[in-house]
Amino acid sequence: MTTNETNRANRANRTNEQPDVGRRAHVRIEGVGKVFQRRGQITEALRDVDLDIAEGEFISLLGPSGCGKSTLLRIIGGLVSNDTGVVTVAGATPETAREAKQFGLVPQAPALLPWHTVAKNVRFLTDLHTSSASAAGSQTVLGSAEIDGLLAAVGLGSFHDALPHELSGGMQQRVSLVRAFALGAPILLMDEPFAALDEITRSDMRYLLLDLWQRSGATVVFVTHSVTEAVILSDRVVVMAPRPGRVVTVEDVSLARPRSPEMEDDPVFHEHVSRLRTHLRESHSA
């Protein structure tokens, strides 16, 4: 059985159970620190970060600007190296995991190829993936029919031949999401993918993302500025604080799966939100 199938199986029978019960750590972060030096100015982007991320978990990194969320995401993805501490991804280094094509990245800007149609854009990463000889990763990219299915699921079924500039920002971001899921990668890294969208589009995108995630069974690390977004999406929310970038607390979200817009009126939802807000405020004034 591939990791992917295992994940899907896991997902199928854990719709309503509590997160991270009895599942092994997919990503393990121990004592990680990172210092940037630019023009003589030293920034401690991360200090002594510990975090275990379970397989199939949806985890959010929440915190003010400059607290090292993007840096932590890049370290997990093997795009930036950590100065201290150890990161393991499925037992290997992030660099090895990246070479084995274990990651699907969703950047803040949709970052589509302007010269390709939607259909080609969603296959851009999978093409890079299969064209390389070292693509001996543990997961398989989605087939053409499956990718078309994802496009249909996000409401872009009739936009295969459209060019990116013909799409709205929200539609472009949906293409970017499908592109990442098309990889079939076991870990998805999302850096504020909805930050540039208006509030209504943004809210739709959240449930769309949850739907795609539910089908895929992937582990998701999701960076956001928004407390409500973090709560409605995540199994756990990691609250971070700046100068130096660090983890303040990790909050378990006790809302059931699948999540729905009605849950945003749930008192439990509001409890989480206000507790997280308090943490953010305290770490800020401290």
Added chain:
Amino acid sequence: MTGRSLTHRSLTRRLARLGAPVFGVVGFLVSWQVLVRAFGTPKYLLPQPSDILRHIGSDPGFYLRNARTTLWEATLGFLLAFVTALTVATLMAHSRFIDRALQPMAVLIQVTPIIAYAPAIVVWRGFGLEPILIVTALVCFVPFLLNGVSGLRSVDPNLLELAHSVHATRREIFLRLRLPSALPFLFSAARIAVGLALIGAVLGEFFAGVTGGLGYAVKVAQAHVLPLQLWGSIFVLGFLGASATLAIGAVERVALRWHSSQRH
């Protein structure tokens, strides 16, 4: 508003768009004609456009033959510049050191008047096609180089990071990200280089001891005081340059359908 009058209006607008440049050129030639007549300028100083056109029509074979020679030289020089400039630009885009080392050379080539080192190249390489190609390629080289470097560097950093996240090879990044991103820049360079290629070819013919091409025709016409042949060659050169520019524009519109420069 009815559909009919709408299509009618868009047709008129289109005709106006196509007609305006024609109107400009014809207007220029007519004013020239009228002014030369009004002031009674002698034919051997400045002929009338109608006489120039009639002269071209009287010996089309001569102009066709020479135009073909010049066009061939210009095209070869243009392509030579494109290929070498893109190769060097690739090196420069990948290495800051090579970039810094070659920038001053590029500026030197650009600011030194080509007319000064054209004779030197003929002295070095001898008469014939070769110095013409070198001169042509040299004048086209810098626009291709500088735009090529900017273009190859213009890739969206988010796209680069995406490619790295799936461990794409340098070759894939070059072919699938850098090169397409550079296309709009290369087309801008090509539009500039078309005119420069004709300058290079004509200039090369002046010095390279050849006996063909429109530059040669201009040189002979000047030496033997043949104003009609002189102006006939100039007209044909202008026509060549304009046609080549239009052709590049047409290719660009198709190739860059996705790019913001092609949207109105």
